[in-house]
Amino acid sequence: MFAGFAPPQQSPEEIRAMEAEAAFTVQQVAATAFMLYLCRSSVASFVCDPY
Known part of the structure; x- marks a missing residue:
């Protein structure tokens, strides 16, 4: 069914660019x-610590 189909070959430059x-x-x-972890932990410590 797909025996004659071959995907196009990419040049080494294209491969390096994609990498x-x-x-x-x-x-x-x-x-x-x-950064989300730092924001979460800093907000949690600010909200949860009463001092």
Whole structure:
């Protein structure tokens, strides 16, 4: 059924560009998660500690 279909081949430059974009995305997700963790813990300590 799909024997004659082959996906287009990507050039090494395209592969490197996609790898760089993926690495940047992973870094952004990790940084965002860390910042949300810091915000959550700082707000929780501010709200929960009466002193």
